[in-house]
Amino acid sequence: MNGIEVKKDVYWVGVKDWNLKEFHGYSTPNGSTYNSYLIMDDKITLVDGVKAYMSDEMICRVRSLTDFSKIEYVIVNHVEMDHSGNIPVIMKLAPQAKIVTNMAGKSALEAHFDTEGWNFQIIKTGDTLNIGKRTLEFMTTPMLHWPDSMMTYVKEDKLLLSNDGFGQHFACDSIFVKDEPFDVVMQNAKSYYANILFPFGAQAEKALSTAGSLGLDIEMIAPSHGCIWSGEKEVNAILGSYAKWASGQNEGKAVVVYDTMWGATATLAEAVMSVFQDAGIPVVKHCLTVKNVSEVMVDFLDAKYVCVGTPTLNNQLFPRVAGFLAYMKGLAPKNKKGFAFGSYGWKPGVVNQIQQVFTDLGWETVAPFEEKYTPKCDAVSQIKERVREMIA
Numbered sequence: 313m314n315g316i317e318v319k320k321d322v323y324w325v326g327v328k329d330w331n332l333k334e335f336h337g338y339s340t341p342n343g344s345t346y347n348s349y350l351i352m353d354d355k356i357t358l359v360d361g362v363k364a365y366m367s368d369e370m371i372c373r374v375r376s377l378t379d380f381s382k383i384e385y386v387i388v389n390h391v392e393m394d395h396s397g398n399i400p401v402i403m404k405l406a407p408q409a410k411i412v413t414n415m416a417g418k419s420a421l422e423a424h425f426d427t428e429g430w431n432f433q434i435i436k437t438g439d440t441l442n443i444g445k446r447t448l449e450f451m452t453t454p455m456l457h458w459p460d461s462m463m464t465y466v467k468e469d470k471l472l473l474s475n476d477g478f479g480q481h482f483a484c485d486s487i488f489v490k491d492e493p494f495d496v497v498m499q500n501a502k503s504y505y506a507n508i509l510f511p512f513g514a515q516a517e518k519a520l521s522t523a524g525s526l527g528l529d530i531e532m533i534a535p536s537h538g539c540i541w542s543g544e545k546e547v548n549a550i551l552g553s554y555a556k557w558a559s560g561q562n563e564g565k566a567v568v569v570y571d572t573m574w575g576a577t578a579t580l581a582e583a584v585m586s587v588f589q590d591a592g593i594p595v596v597k598h599c600l601t602v603k604n605v606s607e608v609m610v611d612f613l614d615a616k617y618v619c620v621g622t623p624t625l626n627n628q629l630f631p632r633v634a635g636f637l638a639y640m641k642g643l644a645p646k647n648k649k650g651f652a653f654g655s656y657g658w659k660p661g662v663v664n665q666i667q668q669v670f671t672d673l674g675w676e677t678v679a680p681f682e683e684k685y686t687p688k689c690d691a692v693s694q695i696k697e698r699v700r701e702m703i704a
């Protein structure tokens with residue numbers, strides 16, 4: 313378990329969590345990685361930790377390069393426990409090291425761990441730290457996606473250590489994007505953005521603009537999840553994608569999300585989808601019986617139209633639809649047109665709860681549609697007309 317050199321004397325010392333299937337509600341069928349980096353300069357610097365349960369593996373990689381007693385700085389770019397979980401272990405092994413983080417980072421570390429005896433160096437955007445042949449420059453990126461989030465730029469290597477930004481929940485044999493199918497990595501980066509960073513488009517735009525105003529010349533982006541973007545083409549591709557996703561621009565696509573008990577809502581969903589197909593609008597349909605909410609959210613980045621359908625179970629939203637709405641509302645996608653539909657047996661009305669979510673998100677809407685028990689030809693015609701009204 314050795315470190316892997318990513319730039320001269322800069323090493324990946326992270327871990328691969330091949331078996332991770334779920335990350336706080338986000339389905340991760342491709343696992344993930346927690347990337348730490350060790351900079352072997354005059355003042356040896358470790359950037360970010362890993363999840364506590366994978367600490368031993370990371371420690372082996374660091375020890376393949378140096379002794380912990382020689383580490384002078386431990387940079388904490390983000391305190392969420394996938395990156396800080398083993399920081400207490402690191403600080404036991406390297407009590408002489410200074411923790412470099414921002415004020416919010418210090419406060420979050422103190423709220424998570426017993427930090428007594430830890431020596432902090434607090435930085436803000438634009439501050440630099442000389443570690444020998446290299447100068448590190450810091451950029452705080454608050455709420456991208458936690459208050460403490462920040463990035464570290466290694467000037468001489470034109471290397472941005474971006475933590476969650478530009479990451480992917482994707483474990484693979486290599487650690488570089490160039491060694492993996494590009495589309496697969498990009499799809500995982502898109503999924504990561506949709507499920508983690510979606511609510512923070514304004515903060516992402518601000519970070520991109522701050523990087524520009526600091527004049528950061530970036531040749532490599534090494535995030536703390538997934539593969540490393542290296543070379544102009546890859547770096548520009550991911551920066552361009554982030555600029556687009558953060559701006560809220562979409563591809564004009566339609567997403568139909570629903571669940572079904574006895575097939576009635578499925579019939580309505582099929583009718584809804586057919587209107588988009590007839591109009592030549594790209595459409596994707598997701599049934600929540602078989603799709604995880606995080607798979608569905610990826611399509612929201614491209615969507616202008618969102619149609620959500622539910623059966624009624626004991627006078628309530630169908631539970632998987634309710635769960636999806638809670639997840640989606642938290643991610644707060646903007647600039648959509650919403651349509652709520654569904655079926656009921658005893659009492660109508662649950663579609664109004666879907667409509668309320670759309671309204672809370674500030675979306676345009678058309679009137680909801682619901683049908684008692686099994687939709688017949690008339691109901692199918694009526695719901696199609698409602699969707700035509702939506703796209704008119």
Ligand code: FEO
Nearest residue numbers: 390392394395476
């Ligand atoms: Fe990868 Fe916000 O932690």
